[in-house]
Structures are given as C-alpha cells and as structure tokens.
Amino acid sequence: xxxxxxxxxxxxxxxxxxxxxxxxxxxxxxxxxxxxxxxxxxxxxxxxxxxxxxxxxxxxxxxxxxxxxxxxxxxxxxxxxxxxxxxxxxxxxxxxxxxxxxxxxxxxxxxxxxxxxxxxxxxxxxxxxxxxxxxxxxxxxxxxxxxxxxxxxxxxxxxxxxxxxxxxxxxxxxxxxxxxxxxxxxxxxxxxxxxxxxxxxxxxxxxxxxxxxxxxxxxxxxxxxxxxxxxxxxxxxxxxxxxxxxxxxxxxxxxxxxxxxxxxxxxxxxxxxxxxxxxxxxxxxxxxxxxxxxxxxxxxxxxxxxxxxxxxxxxxxxx
Amino acid sequence: xxxxxxxxxxxxxxxxxxxxxxxxxxxxxxxxxxxxxxxxxxxxxxxxxxxxxxxxxxxxxxxxxxxxxxxxxxxxxxxxxxxxxxxxxxxxxxxxxxxxxxxxxxxxxxxxxxxxxxxxxxxxxxxxxxxxxxxxxxxxxxxxxxxxxxxxxxxxxxxxxxxxxxxx
Numbered sequence: 001x002x003x004x005x006x007x008x009x010x011x012x013x014x015x016x017x018x019x020x021x022x023x024x025x026x027x028x029x030x031x032x033x034x035x036x037x038x039x040x041x042x043x044x045x046x047x048x049x050x051x052x053x054x055x056x057x058x059x060x061x062x063x064x065x066x067x068x069x070x071x072x073x074x075x076x077x078x079x080x081x082x083x084x085x086x087x088x089x090x091x092x093x094x095x096x097x098x099x100x101x102x103x104x105x106x107x108x109x110x111x112x113x114x115x116x117x118x119x120x121x122x123x124x125x126x127x128x129x130x131x132x133x134x135x136x137x138x139x140x141x142x143x144x145x146x147x148x149x150x151x152x153x154x155x156x157x158x159x160x161x162x163x164x165x166x167x168x169x170x171x172x173x174x175x176x177x178x179x180x181x182x183x184x185x186x187x188x189x190x191x192x193x194x195x196x197x198x199x200x201x202x203x204x205x206x207x208x209x210x211x212x213x214x215x216x217x218x219x220x221x222x223x224x225x226x227x228x229x230x231x232x233x234x235x236x237x238x239x240x241x242x243x244x245x246x247x248x249x250x251x252x253x254x255x256x257x258x259x260x261x262x263x264x265x266x267x268x269x270x271x272x273x274x275x276x277x278x279x280x281x282x283x284x285x286x287x288x289x290x291x292x293x294x295x296x297x298x299x300x301x302x303x304x305x306x307x308x309x310x311x312x313x314x315x316x317x318x319x
Numbered sequence: 320x321x322x323x324x325x326x327x328x329x330x331x332x333x334x335x336x337x338x339x340x341x342x343x344x345x346x347x348x349x350x351x352x353x354x355x356x357x358x359x360x361x362x363x364x365x366x367x368x369x370x371x372x373x374x375x376x377x378x379x380x381x382x383x384x385x386x387x388x389x390x391x392x393x394x395x396x397x398x399x400x401x402x403x404x405x406x407x408x409x410x411x412x413x414x415x416x417x418x419x420x421x422x423x424x425x426x427x428x429x430x431x432x433x434x435x436x437x438x439x440x441x442x443x444x445x446x447x448x449x450x451x452x453x454x455x456x457x458x459x460x461x462x463x464x465x466x467x468x469x470x471x472x473x474x475x476x477x478x479x480x481x482x483x484x485x486x487x
Contacts, residue, residue, distance in 0.1 A: 030389065037392060037394070044427060044428060045427075045428070046427040050423070051378075312387050318383070
C-alpha cells in the first residue's frame with residue numbers, strides 16, 4: 001500500500017490488477033509477453049495447462065456482463081482453476097448484504113482470486129484493500145473508471161499487428177465520457193510510449209480536461225482519423241442515447257459512425273478495433289466491422305490469453 | 320574446477336545419437352540452454368523435421384513457491400506429436416523436475432510413440448525416476464553449485480559454474 005498504488009506491494013510487485021493508471025511499462029510489457037506464450041496454449045488441441053490447479057477463482061459480477069465474464073471463466077478454466085460464477089446483482093445484494101460482507105463470506109470459502117465487475121467506480125479497489133493479503137483482485141470494469149484487462153488485450157492486439165508502440169497514431173472514437181475502456185486504454189497507450197493518442201467525440205461525450213491525460217482532442221472525424229494507424233471505436237451505450245448528451249443514434253452515426261469512407265482517411269494499413277458488443281449502424285458500419293481492416297474478433301481471442309497471463313502472474317506473486 | 324569443453328561434449332553427444340538412435344526421430348529443446356543445444360544437434364545430425372522448443376514454465380511444480388518465471392517464451396511444436404519418436408534435449412540434467420514438466424507438456428500436444436532424453440551434462444542429484452538415454456558426460460557436482468550452458472555471440476557453447484543464488 002506504500003506509494004499510493006494499492007495494486008503493488010512494497011517491492012513494486014503486482015498483487016492486484018485494478019487499473020492501468022500508474023503501472024510501469026515493465027509490468028504492462030511483462031503481461032503482454034507472458035500472454036504471447038498463452039496464445040500458443042490456446043491454439044493447441046489440449047487448451048489447458050495445470051498452472052492454477054486447486055485455486056478457486058470467484059467471478060463477482062455485480063453488473064450484468066456475458067462476454068467479459070465468459071472470457072475470464074474460459075481463461076481460468078484453461079489454467080485449471082476452479083471457477084465459481086456469482087451473479088450478485090440478483091442474489092445476496094438484493095437480500096441486503098453489503099459488498100464487504102459478501103466478500104468476507106467468499107473469502108471464508110478459501111477464495112484465491114476475485115474478478116470484480118461493478119457499476120460503482122472504485123468497487124474493486126475497495127475489495128482489494130479489504131481482502132487478506134493472499135487474495136488477488138482483478139477489476140473487470142468499475143463504473144466509468146477502469147477496465148484494465150480490456151485495455152491490455154487491446155495493447156496486445158495493437159502490438160501483434162503494429163509490432164511497436166513508438167511510432168503510432170491511435171484514435172479512440174465515441175463516448176469517451178462514460179468509457180472505462182477508453183480511460184484504461186489512454187493510460188496504457190501513453191505508458192507504452194505511443195506518441196500520439198487522439199480522442200474523437202462530440203463535446204458532450206468528452207470528460208472535462210481530457211487533454212490532461214495526454215491526448216489530442218478532435219470533434220471532427222475527418223480531421224481526427226487522418227493518417228492514424230489504429231482506430232478504436234467505443235460502444236455507444238443505449239442508455240446514454242436516451243439522455244441529453246445525444247440527439248439520436250442516426251445523427252450520431254452520421255457524424256461519428258465509422259464508415260468505409262471515413263476509414264479511408266486513416267492509413268491504408270490501419271486496423272479497426274472495438275471492445276464489443278457492437279452497435280452496428282450506430283458507431284460502426286457493418287462493412288467496416290466485417291471488413292479486412294477489422295481485428296475485432298482477434299481481440300476476443302487474444303483477450304483469453306491476456307487474462308490467463310494476468311491471472312497466472314498475480315497467483316504467482318504471493319507475498 | 321576445470322569444466323569440460325561444451326563443444327567437444329556436443330560432438331560426442333551427436334555421435335551417440337547418430338549411432339544409437341536408429342529410429343526416425345524429432346528433436347525438442349527445453350528453453351533456454353536446451354534449445355541452443357538442440358539447434359546445434361539439429362544441424363549436426365541433419366534432422367529434416369523442424370526443431371521443437373518447449374518453455375516448461377506453465378508446467379513447473381514450484382509455481383506456488385516461486386511464481387511464474389519472469390520471461391516465459393512460447394512453446395513451439397511444429398510437427399505432429401501423435402506417434403512421433405521424440406528426443407528431448409536439455410543442457411544439464413539434475414533433479415529431473417524440468418524433464419517431468421516437459422513430458423507433461425508434450426502429452427498435451429498428443430501421444431508420442433516414444434520420448435528419450437539427451438543431455439550435455441548429467442550432474443546427478445535426481446529427485447525423480449528419470450534417466451538420460453544420451454549423455455555427453457556425467458559429473459558429480461556439489462549441491463551449492465549451479466551449472467549453466469552459455470552461448471557466445473559467435474554461437475560457441477560453453478559450460479559455466481556458479482554459486483547457487485540463495486533465495487532472498
């Protein structure tokens with residue numbers, strides 16, 4: 001808990017993965033390098049290794065999610081851990097149990113790791129501070145704060161296709177304001193040495209003083225996409241569309257939806273990424289989503305290897 | 320202590336495999352020293368099948384004690400393991416635990432027809448019932464010493480003896 005980063009122990013060793021913010025490049029790269037080896041495992045006939053045999057990993061999802069929960073579950077199972085899925089939105093909490101009581105109960109069942117998804121920013125931090133020192137916590141998305149494993153799998157995908165971070169222009173497009181994915185990506189990209197990170201969004205979907213994160217702000221797709229190597233589209237959440245931030249999905253698509261015409265402004269070998277689930281016809285045109293430059297499905301595949309890497313590094317970093 | 324010349328041991332190891340290994344075999348090196356050795360044997364013996372490499376970090380039995388190795392390399396097995404005669408190659412054979420891990424990993428790729436073991440130095444000290452079929456030399460070494468293969472920039476292999484790093 002020294003140096004204000006609850007993810008690291010006093011020796012700078014990773015104990016929890018809560019956010020990409022404040023993590024040194026060496027730790028991010030170690031995760032990416034380790035994930036390379038797990039890609040090989042996931043391509044074999046037997047996609048399972050005995051590394052986390054006997055460990056109990058609890059998927060604590062206080063907010064509904066299918067894809068992220070499933071990829072964590074697959075990752076844990078391929079490491080031979082026992083996975084327990086708890087959909088807490090519909091169980092203990094509705095009976096009035098507090099977050100920390102839930103965690104205490106599960107710790108008493110000899111949990112080794114918690115994967116936490118919560119609508120409240122900071123929930124995973126709270127749990128990480130509270131648990132016994134031999135329990136590791138991975139943030140699988142907290143409010144609009146952070147989603148570090150998504151950002152890491154995005155970094156892994158970028159490195160796979162672009163090989164080096166130091167000469168890239170990366171544009172993140174869409175609802176930056178509510179996006180925990182965007183925040184985690186920005187921290188990871190700047191730490192890994194990407195010289196130019198752009199965000200492209202209407203003013204109403206940008207956090208105040210977003211420039212302080214070290215990004216260049218664009219409100220116009222044509223300018224923002226010019227000569228970029230990587231285009232990351234964000235999901236426009238349906239519930240946001242009803243608010244005052246946006247006129248209508250159609251209008252959003254017109255200005256900020258990624259069409260083949262707009263993509264043509266980026267470099268000819270630019271890759272297109274999306275954390276999923278996609279809203280076709282809202283933030284991305286089907287012709288782009290299914291097109292040659294799309295690496296959206298490889299992102300999903302790499303996501304498993306990256307999560308295996310994070311879990312095994314954490315489980316191995318015992319105090 | 321005078322250590323034997325790794326290049327001479329390599330030649331004699333290659334000779335043994337050539338004369339005794341009558342079957343159609345493939346070579347699999349264990350990272351890192353075993354891969355260097357396997358690359359040289361692959362060349363020396365003119366094996367036509369590509370070389371396989373294993374990083375046994377995911378199969379080690381000391382994960383709970385020391386965690387994940389800091390630099391895990393991908394394992395690459397570019398041939399069908401099912402039905403293959405495999406010669407595992409490692410630089411130094413000691414406790415046998417690395418070889419146990421490597422055998423487990425190979426079986427996750429398929430069921431080989433046979434696995435044998437080639438090592439440059441057998442330093443004794445076995446903790447598991449594992450033996451090498453092809454050995455460059457057998458050396459008894461004190462437990463506080465660590466023997467490692469090194470590769471120079473020109474590709475030349477040499478053996479080096481260290482004091483064992485004690486756990487902090």
